[in-house]
Amino acid sequence: MLKATVVLAALLALWACSQALRFEGNPFANPVWKSASEVLGALPGSISIVPADTLATIIPVLLPFAVFTTGVLLxxxxxxxxxLLRFLAISGGLVALYGLIQFEFFPDYLMFRKKDYYLDDLTSVLVNRNSIATYLGAALLINAGFLFDSLIPVSPRRGRAGAAFHAQRLIQVDTYSVLHGFLAFVTLLALLLTRSRGGIAATFVALSALSVFLVIDGYWRIGQRTRRPSNGMARPSKWASVSVAAAFIVLIFFLLGGRVLMRADMQGAEDARFCAYPSIVQLLKDNWLFGTGLGSFREAYERYQDPLCAHNRLWDRAHSFYLEGWIDLGVIFVPLLLVAVGGLILIFISGIKNRKSRRWASASGASVLLLFLLHSIVDFSIQIPGVAVFFAAIMAAASVLSLNRVRRNGVRQKRGPDGPNFTGLHQTS
Structure with missing residues (x-):
């Protein structure tokens, strides 16, 4: 896992450096250098149209890779x-709580200064409502996972007399249950107040998928604790519970998300990004092979921007992580992305299959990944350093919990950075 992360980061950095490399007669130089040479005389060319910006962008792009690697190692x-995962869940909930307080009592302020954008929306500690919606959505999913784990533990607890836990007390409420339940509710409220259509819709899909899995896993846990595994007679009630859980989530979003629905109804498909996408796609077509250079979208798009979509400003983001990544890096962006996402998916599938008490963490990590994959289609939240670091830390913790496992003989097999190794004796997973 760590080797693959380091290789991906190294390839990304090396390719960005090669994009910034300038020399006369560069056969791969962007055509903009030839046009400039016709006016200014012979100039060294590079793939990047802004080589200095490309080099400067390498560090923030590698930041989430560094966070992920550090998290796995530590x-x-x-x-x-x-x-680590609980810290991220609680800190995310506190950011949501701060956002609610700010939205209610100081709606015109962003931290310690006046807000310039999104004056009617909750943005908490970030400027953009879409970015904070992605952040809060991830926090909601992690808190939901912890809430499930604390309410329905796998191993039965013992009473004061040492007797096994009784069937009528299958659901347990403790301090963590109350804490994560409260933070999940607070985060949901804050998320809906952002009015981010893409962020809320992506979170809704991810939370629905997570809820279906947790309901099924909950039935398995109850079967383990009561020594009565689910049989054919129990299946109808299990799937009925899945349906009820999904319907409950839909009801919550429709009842509490009135502001989002109203905005979607008023604005409809008239969004600046949809107006700009044809020009962005044309930019991609003209530079799909080698790209225009990491961190060069603003300068590259300036020649393509439709005045009707400008709204008196120059776009510095493509409002699609996939489009901007391909435009900046070229076609190499596609295999790099597929390897990174595919690797995480395989890790979470392994955790769901091999873990028992910790499989909820694998499912939560997968749901956060789904949230980011969906919202990145129409937004750039993952490109904001604070959001990217939060995402990378969640992926690190969830990956470790997915790859650690217990063998039948009770010896813990921990898949470390360079493969499996065996440390310690544990009886639970």
Whole structure:
């Protein structure tokens, strides 16, 4: 896992450096250098149209890779990875709580200064409502996972007399249940107040998928604790519970998301990004092979921007992570993205298949990945450093919890950075 991350980061950095490399007669130089040479005389050319910006952008782009690698190295055990994930869930909930307080009592302020944008929307500590919606959506999913794990633990707890837990007490409420339940509710409210259509819709899809899995896993846990695994007679009630859970989520979003629905109804498909996408796609067609250079979208798009879509400003983002990544890096962006996403998917599938008490963490990590994949189609939240770091830390913790597992003989097999190794004796997973 770590080797693949380091290789991906190294390839990305090397390719960006090669894009910024300038020399006369460069056969891969962007045509803009030839046009400039006709006016200014012979100039060294490069793939990037802004080589200095390309080099400067390497560090922020590699930041989430560094966070992911550091998280995997420092939090290798189940206990430490769970603490990291819980810290992220609680901190995300606190950001949501701060956003609600700010929105209610200081709606015109962003931290300690006046807000310039999104005056009627909750943005908490970020400027853009779409970015904070992605952040809050991830926090909601992680808190939902912790809430499930604390309410329905796998192993039955013992009473004061040492007797096994009774069937009528299958659901347990403790401090963590109350905490994560409260933070999940607060985060949901804050998310809906952002009025981010894409962020809320992506979170809705991810939360629905996570809820279906957790309901099914909950039935498995109850079967384990009561020693009565689900049989054919129990299946109808299980799928009925899945349907009820999905319907409940839909009801919550429709009842509490009135502001979002009103905005969607008033604005409809008249969005600046949809007006700009044809020009952005044309820019991609003209530079699909080598790209225009990492961090060069603003300068590259200036020649393509339709005045009717400008709204008195120059776009510095493509409002699609996939389009901008391909435009900046060229076709190499596609395999890099597929390897990164495919690797995480395989890790989470492994966790869901091989873990027992920790499979909820694999499912939560997969749902966060789904949220980011969906919202990145129409937004650039993953390109905001604060959001990217939060995402990378969640992926690190969830990946560790997915790859650690317990063998039948009770010896914990921990898949470390360079493969499996065996450390310690544990009886639970």
């Amino acid at each position: 939090f290798q055990s189940d206990a430490s990875a769970t603490r």
